[in-house]
Amino acid sequence: MRQLLIEAARRRNAGKRGGGADITVNFDDAIQGSPSVGKDLLALDTALDQLERMNPRQALMVESRYFGGLNVAETAELLEVSEATILRDWRAAKAWLAQELSAAR
Amino acid sequence: MDSTRWNRIQELFHKAADHSPADRLALLKSECGNDEGLIADVMALLAEEARGTSLLDRDVAHVAHEIFADEVLPSPSASKFGPYRIRQKLGEGGMGVVYLAEREDLGSLVAVKFLRDAWLSPARRERFSSEQRTLAQLNHPSIARLYDADALADGTPWFVMEYVEGVPLTDYCNKRGCRIEERLRLFLSVCEAVQYAHRHAVIHRDLKPANILVKSDATIRLLDFGIAKQLESLDVPATQTRTELRLMTPAYAAPEQVRGGRVGMHTDVYSLGVILYELLVGHVPFDLSNRTPAEAEKIIVEQEPEKPSVATLGRDPQPGASVGLLSASKSSWADLDVLCQTAMHKDVNRRYRSVEALMRDVEHYLNGQPLDARPDTLGYHAGKFVRRNRRAVTITGVVFSGVVALVIFFTVRLAVARNAALAEAARTQRIQRFMTNLFQGGDEAAGPSDDLRVITLLDRGVQEAQSLEAEPAVQAELYQTLGTIYQKLGKFDKAESLLQFSLEKRKSVFGSDHPQVAEGLVAFGLLRSDQAQLEEAKKFVHEGLEMSKRHLPPNHPAVARATSALGKVFEDRGEYPKAIQTLEEAVRLQTTPGVPSSDLSVSMSELANSHFYAGHYAESDSLNRRVLEMDRENYGPRHPHIADDLINLGANQYEWGHYSEAERFYRQALEIIQAWYGEDHQETASALTMLGRALVSQKRFDEAAAMMNEALRIQESVYGKVHPRVASALNELGKIAQQQQKLEEAEADFSRMAAIYREVYNGKHYYIGIALANLGGVYMEKKEFARATKLFREALQLYSETLPAGHPTEGIGRIRLGRALLRQGRYAEAESETLAGYKILMKQASPPIGYLQNARKDLAEEYEALKQPENATKFRAEYEKEGAGSPPAGGR
Numbered sequence: 001m002r003q004l005l006i007e008a009a010r011r012r013n014a015g016k017r018g019g020g021a022d023i024t025v026n027f028d029d030a031i032q033g034s035p036s037v038g039k040d041l042l043a044l045d046t047a048l049d050q051l052e053r054m055n056p057r058q059a060l061m062v063e064s065r066y067f068g069g070l071n072v073a074e075t076a077e078l079l080e081v082s083e084a085t086i087l088r089d090w091r092a093a094k095a096w097l098a099q100e101l102s103a104a105r
Numbered sequence: 106m107d108s109t110r111w112n113r114i115q116e117l118f119h120k121a122a123d124h125s126p127a128d129r130l131a132l133l134k135s136e137c138g139n140d141e142g143l144i145a146d147v148m149a150l151l152a153e154e155a156r157g158t159s160l161l162d163r164d165v166a167h168v169a170h171e172i173f174a175d176e177v178l179p180s181p182s183a184s185k186f187g188p189y190r191i192r193q194k195l196g197e198g199g200m201g202v203v204y205l206a207e208r209e210d211l212g213s214l215v216a217v218k219f220l221r222d223a224w225l226s227p228a229r230r231e232r233f234s235s236e237q238r239t240l241a242q243l244n245h246p247s248i249a250r251l252y253d254a255d256a257l258a259d260g261t262p263w264f265v266m267e268y269v270e271g272v273p274l275t276d277y278c279n280k281r282g283c284r285i286e287e288r289l290r291l292f293l294s295v296c297e298a299v300q301y302a303h304r305h306a307v308i309h310r311d312l313k314p315a316n317i318l319v320k321s322d323a324t325i326r327l328l329d330f331g332i333a334k335q336l337e338s339l340d341v342p343a344t345q346t347r348t349e350l351r352l353m354t355p356a357y358a359a360p361e362q363v364r365g366g367r368v369g370m371h372t373d374v375y376s377l378g379v380i381l382y383e384l385l386v387g388h389v390p391f392d393l394s395n396r397t398p399a400e401a402e403k404i405i406v407e408q409e410p411e412k413p414s415v416a417t418l419g420r421d422p423q424p425g426a427s428v429g430l431l432s433a434s435k436s437s438w439a440d441l442d443v444l445c446q447t448a449m450h451k452d453v454n455r456r457y458r459s460v461e462a463l464m465r466d467v468e469h470y471l472n473g474q475p476l477d478a479r480p481d482t483l484g485y486h487a488g489k490f491v492r493r494n495r496r497a498v499t500i501t502g503v504v505f506s507g508v509v510a511l512v513i514f515f516t517v518r519l520a521v522a523r524n525a526a527l528a529e530a531a532r533t534q535r536i537q538r539f540m541t542n543l544f545q546g547g548d549e550a551a552g553p554s555d556d557l558r559v560i561t562l563l564d565r566g567v568q569e570a571q572s573l574e575a576e577p578a579v580q581a582e583l584y585q586t587l588g589t590i591y592q593k594l595g596k597f598d599k600a601e602s603l604l605q606f607s608l609e610k611r612k613s614v615f616g617s618d619h620p621q622v623a624e625g626l627v628a629f630g631l632l633r634s635d636q637a638q639l640e641e642a643k644k645f646v647h648e649g650l651e652m653s654k655r656h657l658p659p660n661h662p663a664v665a666r667a668t669s670a671l672g673k674v675f676e677d678r679g680e681y682p683k684a685i686q687t688l689e690e691a692v693r694l695q696t697t698p699g700v701p702s703s704d705l706s707v708s709m710s711e712l713a714n715s716h717f718y719a720g721h722y723a724e725s726d727s728l729n730r731r732v733l734e735m736d737r738e739n740y741g742p743r744h745p746h747i748a749d750d751l752i753n754l755g756a757n758q759y760e761w762g763h764y765s766e767a768e769r770f771y772r773q774a775l776e777i778i779q780a781w782y783g784e785d786h787q788e789t790a791s792a793l794t795m796l797g798r799a800l801v802s803q804k805r806f807d808e809a810a811a812m813m814n815e816a817l818r819i820q821e822s823v824y825g826k827v828h829p830r831v832a833s834a835l836n837e838l839g840k841i842a843q844q845q846q847k848l849e850e851a852e853a854d855f856s857r858m859a860a861i862y863r864e865v866y867n868g869k870h871y872y873i874g875i876a877l878a879n880l881g882g883v884y885m886e887k888k889e890f891a892r893a894t895k896l897f898r899e900a901l902q903l904y905s906e907t908l909p910a911g912h913p914t915e916g917i918g919r920i921r922l923g924r925a926l927l928r929q930g931r932y933a934e935a936e937s938e939t940l941a942g943y944k945i946l947m948k949q950a951s952p953p954i955g956y957l958q959n960a961r962k963d964l965a966e967e968y969e970a971l972k973q974p975e976n977a978t979k980f981r982a983e984y985e986k987e988g989a990g991s992p993p994a995g996g997r
Contacts, residue, residue: 040160041160044160044161050106053108054106054107054108054111055108055111055112062161064602066161070606074606074609077609078605088115088119089115091119091122091154092114092115092118092119092150094154094161095118095150095151095153095154096150096153097161098153098154098156098160098161099149099150099153101160102153
């Protein structure tokens, strides 16, 4: 799931960068501000790779929860740790990832 | 940042977070001492958390929705459109404009059609896209593929379709002055495509020569299939009430279409009738140019067309148009009149009931047999009656169609009620089928649309999943389908996590003992099998099968599928007797009415493979022939499944040493595969590889080498340098090099082949043995017999670990080892190996003659040396009886 979303975001982004004058940006685009979602997603991908080097379990946890749609209990079971650990890890990882994301903007 | 530091930061972060913001800095200072950087990092994290708005706070489904669904698309006038670059306008007409576009990432060409005057309201989007799914499933060589469809942000609908270069059917026939038979044959292939679509419940509704193109290789392609139907889901200006008619070319429209009546397969039959008429006569039955829509309607509904025989009479054949047509005899024309009249009958009930019925009569005509719709049948007289009493019949017709409408109304209501009861099950299955079909349209590898389909699928998958959050059972289904698709794409890690989620979800919804869980277990087991974790594979599938059996009747399709899966796992484990027994059971379960014959053909094909691997070539051959027949029935003659079956048949012939027969099958398969996947595709490469094999065995080295090098190039670019398919190509190249006495080259090829197989199969597979034995063959040529002996022994060791005893491959291995020993003068050892190999091969129903002859020759020599002249004479006689001209066997 992560891979596919990221690939789509990447393609989208490439289209935006390379397109230049060819692209007609329409009204919907302007109000939704969706291009930043694509960009955020790419930044998240990079940050997750880095988190994986820092703490692989934490990165897997983010991936399962965020991209895999697992809830806390399911993630805890999958990673064989307590729910409290998941919540702690999630909190720190989220703050750190958010920081990386805003740095990439 | 390294992990130690990160863990330290986290620790401090949690500690500080427990304190009030005012106390945090002091706490950190006391914890960190002078490490200002550390303090700053932790404070930054705390600040970030306080802001609390990041991507991660948003539901990924919504993010996905934005990424995929609201993809910002340029207006048609822009030169770029999603992944496409628009090159030029191909045409404009009706409501739409068509552009030729190129997929930038793949370089393939597609046609993009925008419907300018229509728009899609959000409310209708769902219906529009569900229609599109159906259309995307149409997968027939004569039907232009629909790759994607949606609407621009402003609601303008668009379609991405296969780009077809060709000329309209009628122009093609006229320009080439085709004879009547040629025209009818082309017409039959059009009918075949329409019939295929009808079997998938898709009606074209706008058949006309402009939508039927003939390509330069004389094959046809039907365009715009079902798109007219899709337009119904569009909003159109209130002034344009009869959308369909406005979009259609009235000349080919059926009376019920222009009257706004019920449209069905019979509508396409009518349009086909008009096309047939035009093909025979040179013009359409009614001249509607310069008519108002109301006049046109009246003509179509009321006026009888001139018979084709009359219409061509006394008319100067148009240059090139009707030339050659007039050669048909008078009685032939009478039949052609009946064909057209029956296909174009104004009364639906008197028309050919189906495209198939129409095709049958065209074939009857071509074979000089009497038509089913003969003039003396009721329909003919009834037609005359209609003309005489038109008014009366029209009134009855109205009453009759009123009754039909009522019946339909109640049928639909019943269906709705029943569906409500089955809602969840039906929905689940629908989603799964839809998604799997999206991929299986032409396999995961089906060319340019591949990538696009992944996106389409995910887009819809995510949306579906989103709407199904309250239905974990359906969500589990979705995960399983996605997982299976990843598995097919070879992405086992992703497949594993999805299939695992799915299985866990099912367990939590249904409890741990339930048919749904059983299905999940089987799916997971099959993944394990693909991951070569064969012990677990067996465990999961077995558990799933037992669970299904506990809950379902023994002949339930799910039980049969699980049985078939278990057989497949046994096959993958190389336990062929068990595989055969289990698959025979699956075949037995599936040979009952109600089980789709596609399920049966899958099991039977696996059974054929198991027999093949077990060396039972005759059984394998006869099963494969049945599979081929079934698949032709199910998929038509030019589907990749047919190519697979042909390849299996070829492999049997090859093992029997019937190389030219094998070549014949492989060439048929190659032709289908090239047409389907294109020249530069991995499937094409592997077909080239197999054909190369057959050519090598016939000593046609130059042809073979060209094919093999091409195959190797494609394989390496698709799979990378380490892959079984690359190894397979190297094997053939090695053999060719060896035959041409390029021994260094051969040595390098076989060594690389062995290394690849070792890496891929983790040192345990008889393929490694074959690679080593072939390398041994090179050392035999170089007269390095001791080295060869060592390799042959290693190969035999691998065979004994991974193949059932007495496998023909082992027999061949022993004969080769025997020869290596013989060349070293180790006659006694040589005799025991050669004889063992010989005995194994003699047990085969149809042993490879070349190796047998080698064995006989060597045995004669060995017994000579061992002073057993009687035995020597016996084998020499056998050798000569078989014919010394038999080709000596080379490598495998």
